[in-house]
Amino acid sequence: MTDILTDIDVAALDAEARRILELNDRGGYTVPTDGLYPYQWNWDSAFAGLGFAAVNNDRAWTEVETLFSGQWDNGMVPHILFHRPDPGYFPGPDVWGTEDAVGRGACAVASSGISQPPVAASLAWRIYRADPAAGADRLRALFPKLLAYHRWIMAARAETGAVVITHPWEAGRDNAPDWDEAMAGVDPVGVQPYTRRDTGHVDPRMRPTKEDYDRYIWLVQFGRDRKWDEAAIAAESPFRVADPTMSFTTLRSTRDLAAMAEVLGEDAGEIRNWVARLEEGAETLWNPGIGAYDAKNLRTGNFAGSLSNASFLCWWAGLRDDRAVPALDALLARSPFALPSHDPEGPKFDHLRYWRGPVWGVMNYLAGNGMEEAGLAEQADRVRADTARLIAENGFAEYFSPIDGTPAGGATFTWTAAVWLAWAS
Template sequence: MEALEKKAKEVLVNNFKEGFSIPCAKLYPFQWFWDSGLIAIGFAHFDMEKAEQEIETLLDAQWGNGFIPHIIFHTETDTYFPGADFHQSNLHPEASKKYRSTGMTQPPVTGFVLEEMYRISKDKPATLKYIETVIDKVYSNHNYFFTKRDPQNEGLVYIYHNWESGTDNSPIWDDIWATMNPPEYTFERRDTTHVDASERPSKREYDHYLHIIEIAKEHNYSDEKIAELSPFLVQDPLFNAMLIKSNQSLIALYKLIGNNDDKVEQLQKWQDKSVKSFNNKLFDEELGAYIHYDLRNEKPLRYLSSSSFAPLYANIPSKERAASMVNIMMDKFGGDQQYLCASFDPTSERFNPKKYWRGPVWVNLNWMLFNGLNQYGYNNIAERVKQDTIDIIANNGFYEYFDSRKQAHKDGNAGYGGNDFSWSAALYIDLLKR
């Protein structure tokens, strides 16, 4: 364990550039929104200064309207497609003048990350002082979501691109691709030169991805126009659960700081509305868990994925619903031959245990599940999630994602995507300390 923890710290230090971390060398050479947050949790255990810099650099790229982009292009490199020239973030009138970025966002983890940093801190007064310098920017990000991304004013925000979900090529999106027929784009992929193409999204999937961005660019990344015209408009349980969890954290932190009654009151209003709508709209009684909702075509997307269980981490379900979710998870995802928790339903014909978000295990979702299960008192299952995560890392190394089938791990070649992956290392460190 000690050798592995030392290695995890080395991964983090090696991937830290000038004030920010890259997820891993070559494959992801820039700063990613939710990666940065989760990486800061790992750094908080042994280098709080780097954890603070990570968040500061991320928030430094915030747009005038509170939006935080999913990729910030700090350097010029042609090892990644689509890069800054393709995204043209400057089309939006309030985009950052200092940094080039995408015009998409990612799950808003920053609120709960600040609270995690405070929990981990050995000098809580100093950490709270730091949090005081950045928390209003995070509040502004939440304000952006609730005022710009909730067209029906129901407390649930939309994502307009699968990359915003964080679960890039989930089989859930197949239903949406079936409603679209984008042009065939000519472009040179970079990811498949670094890792096996069989582990990555297909060329045709990329056509869909680029087409959605082209529509957003055509309208200068206007939220109103995107809500009106984007063929992809989804209320995602993982994304909204992260927002709700971060809301909770901002409320707790503002109360610690004091003199922020107006913000606490506003956050609480958003929170009450969000949790109510989340439970009313996104819980599927028949499936016994939460699902995605296709806002463009006004229909539920009735699939089980690791995102279906993420609301446990945000304290969203009642005790009864949590029990149903845990039963479903153990029944479908938790068999003797499976590591917890596959990113997509292993009993589905769309399941692929090697392909990105179509079935592999991801450390970040397992970390959320571990915390969520403990919050609801499912300590034994939480312990299994933790042990499964530690075992697959010990067996394969700090990969981006891992095969969910136990038999695939016999030769230690069941880690896929990028190696020496930052959030796998960061959250491994945090799991060890819990």
């Protein structure tokens, strides 16, 4: 890789990244950032583990193990674990109402009722490979839990082979234009009164709108009213969208599970069947209209028509697909900083509003590593160089403007620090 860091004080940034991991460490798990997100989030935590692996391998494993302490009996790993009550965040455990959820079983940790992109297997695999001797027993103990998580995804969310979300929060890309059509099909009538907390922490122009939030909360109430029963939600919800983020992270994690099975001497037959099914599903997300992978609304069959950073996770998924290269090159050419979460030339682009334009370090990590593995060295270099430059010039922000690098959202962000330590530096 080209040396992009010659004029950056790497040692000072390394020290700051480590300080942020410590700052956000709540003992066994890490919060994304103090104040705005005071609980343990699923994919944030897997990234925190990756960051800790560069500092303290034992602590890295503990992070992932604590995440799996919230696993439901049916295998689902929730998107938020509410270890300790914190009134600074809405919606909290009382709103999710998962105590008597179908499939939760004996799990004692309070949680949300949806999941998030399952990067845990892939990042645990990286933690293991950073120190195989130290991680052997921990990998063996974690493997059946990862397997159960993926069995749940395949049974509950992969009816077309692509992986669906039942709530925009589940994609980890809350207000992406990818969900606009499906969200328009949600009528938030009867949503109970609520007070947002996020806009008290962060500039509202950088957050989802009230129209979005009303629908987020309506969908939470919808799931809660069905006791989070996947079959009922699949049959009745107006919102069911096949998502490139979920599909591609699941496919990659499944491949990594197969590699784990080999090391552990476990049978990988079931896992290999999942890979084949997910590869077929990925093809259903190819949208020739934009020359890239896209989200698909399963209620209408329509593509979103959204060129996003998730479109370019195809190489992370292990697809050796040249069809997407022209769209990537065009996007890079029109983005001062890569990768924007939405096409800067699209009518819905908003350079600071969360997932409608800003650059996210974690997406760059996944996409950039995938590009490198696929032999797209120049594009991978560009994505990594931009990530390093954004952090060096603007700090460890939650996300950044792809136009001028403005840091946005929360500050001292765990996954931005982790991506720096594990890859960008």
